[in-house]
Amino acid sequence: MGKGLPKRSEDYSQWYNELVKKADLAEHSAVRGCMVIKPYGFSIWEKMQAALDKMFKDTGHTNAYFPLFVPKSYLSKEADHVEGFAKECAVVTHYRLKNAEDGSGVVVDPDAKLEEELIVRPTSETVIWNTYKNWIQSYRDLPLLINQWANVVRWEMRTRLFLRTAEFLWQEGHTAHATKQEAIDETVQMLNVYAEFAEKHMAMPVYKGVKTESERFPGAIDTYCIEALMQDGKALQAGTSHFLGQNFARAFDVKFADKEGKLDLVWGTSWGVSTRLMGALIMAHSDDDGLVLPPKLAPIQVVIVPIFKNEEQLNAITEVVDKIQAELKALNISVKFDTRDTNSPGWKFAEYELKGVPVRMAIGPRDLENGTIEVARRDTKEKEVVAVDGVVKKVQDLLEDIQENIYKKALHYRESNTTKVDTYEEFKSVLDGKGGFVLAHWDGTPETEEKIKEETKATIRCIPVDAPEESGKCVYSGKPSGRRVLFARAY
RNA sequence: CGGGGCGUAGCGCAGUCCGGUUAGCGUACCUGGUUUGGGACCAGGGGGUCGCAGGUUCGAAUCCUGCCGCCCCGACCA
CATH class of the missing domain: 3.40.50.800 (Anticodon-binding domain)
Known part of the structure; x- marks a missing residue:
């Protein structure tokens, strides 16, 4: 049934689009790539927020709010960061409108040009680190454990409701620490929080891992992620946690005095999940009759x-x-x-x-x-x-049983769609056949990763954190490899 | 941002090629009645800037130009 709902087997993406609209989750707005989240959809998001927020508080974080606008100059302070986001930033150039001379409506007032243009935040590292500079003097101010719930804008070329929209809602945690190890521990801790949320609340199993260099967050030393499998066999990145090293501290000159009075740069992390989780939730469990919610x-x-x-x-x-x-x-x-x-x-x-x-x-x-x-x-x-x-x-x-049952079902689906392969032929045939995750040896070079992506459209989703040591040969180059990494075609 | 498709009532569509009364159908909506254990039925009724803006024409949903939005594929990207 599911009146008018396309079947997943016939047209998966059409099924998804229709389901989002028919179940009253969201609809398109007049502006390209933007969405209206409807009351029913927003209620689900609020439930996610409430659960996550509690987990953040329980791990010692507090909420704050930083502004939507970022001075253009801030963005250019961390080289990789600009590189990563420059192409998708919305820019505010004027601050006033006026009536058009010919009465045709309102026009931008050319006299109201901003001296320094403002960027609508694609993420808040720059504003926040610029603020942290003033908040942090000594080791006594650390660690600084802050989260914010906010909207961000990334001018995407190709959008899907929830999965990739020009404006989306998320939370972004930004922490500062006295030592490298403490920052790494924080990064891993939040990765675990995300994984626990995905599994316990969303009933969605995830792989935890580390991104390769080419998939890393711009400005991070390491990006950790949780990866989930959707019912069409494609992977979806559901959350990321970044170890920033001292990159942003260096860019924004954030130093602290240690117990000996010696000045050093602080160590940072950032981590986030977004309304994209709504897309993950929908695609993880729902069927041809509609949504299946945990x-x-x-x-x-x-x-x-x-x-x-x-x-x-x-x-x-x-x-x-x-x-x-x-x-x-x-x-x-x-x-x-x-x-x-x-x-x-x-x-x-x-x-x-x-x-x-x-x-x-x-x-x-x-x-x-x-x-x-x-x-x-x-x-x-x-x-x-x-x-x-x-x-x-x-x-x-029954409610408990359903929560558990849909998790088990999703887990079983993921287990039976995670395939170990040892040859490139097998690699390609699994991807073109049943899809899903593929565990294969990789020689560790960006060149090989790129070639595989070009030829198969599959990317390395992550190097699983619990990947066992296992010597083998790269499926592409035949060069030695120390462990298998997780490949998939992804959203 | 490139290629293709689409835009007509809240939703789904026909009409467009080949211009011509009052723009139609299903569903949803309103009224009355009968109904109610898996998307009820009958009768009556309301609802339209034909995506937007120009142009051609005696006359445009229909032809031409520009723009906006959505979908699919690609490039880019989380």
Whole structure:
């Protein structure tokens, strides 16, 4: 069913686009590449934010806010950083409009040209390090552990709702430390926070790893990442954590006095996840009938659909449902009782499936007689009729089971779509066949990486952090390699 | 940013090639009635700057030019 929803097997990207719109998650705005996040979609994002924010606070971070505009001169202070972002920056050149002489509307007032142009932040390292310079004098000011929730703008040429938009929402953590090791530990810690969030809340298994030089964040020494597998066999980078070394401290002259009074540059990290996670969530679990949401992130966890012919019946049903609702709410389970008589029960069933509500209950006159209620789970579409007594416990268990089940399903999918290969022929045939992740030996050179990318469109997603030492030969060059790296075609 | 496709009611589309009454269909919406255990039915009704701006013409959704947006492929990029 899924009225009008294309099948994943027929056109995966069309399926994704339609699902985002039909499930009321987001829509395009008038400006190219920008999106309106609709209430239902934003509710999911808010749930993600709340869980992540708590994890950041629990690891000692505090939130702050830095401005949207970055003076142009800041961006040029760290060479790699400019190089990486220059091509996709929106620039503010004027600060005033005026009415057009010919009455055709408003025009930019040429007299209101800014002395120094402003960049709309593509990321905030530069403003933040420029600020940290004033905040940090001695080792006593360290570590500085700050996060901000913000929007950023990257002028992308090719956009997809959530996956890559010109403006997107994210959080960016920016920390400063006295020692290299402490900064590395922080980088790894936040990588683990992301992985835990992905697995426990999004029910999405991820590989943790380090990016190769060519995939590294501009200005970082090392970029760590979590990589997830989507149902079409393509990989998606779901979060990054960067060890910045002393690069930004050097560029913005951020020094601290240690216990001996000696001045040294501080060590930095930055890390972020964005509304792209929404895209990951959709593509990790959903099916041809619509969204499948993990209970922990579902805006509505349980929906109750009454089946009635008249008001008396609805009243009788409501009496039973009110009790159930109260008990569910006491357990912090969000529940919606949909009493609208403007849509049929069947219509509602389809609608809540489209929207990915994990558990649906239906109750009608027949159930009232029998003291029963129908309980259906979204992930497997299984239905069963159970006694009203004890249904609350049943639902509570079911929510946990769904959370676990969709994780296991995604994990199984990823395991069976992660293939070890030892020859280039195999490498190519796996990519063109079942797709997914490919574990292969690589000689460690950017040249080989580039050639493979040109020939197969697959990139090195990461060097897994837990990759076992294993001597082998590069699938492309035949040169020696010490471990396998993770390849895939990616979003 | 290059190649291709598309833009007509909230959504999905026909009409465009070959210009000509009042621009149509499905769905959604409103009213009334019958219905309600997997996207109900009948009757009546409202809703349109035909993406935007110019041009050609007696007359433009239709022909011409420019622009905007979306989709697919590519280049670029997280």
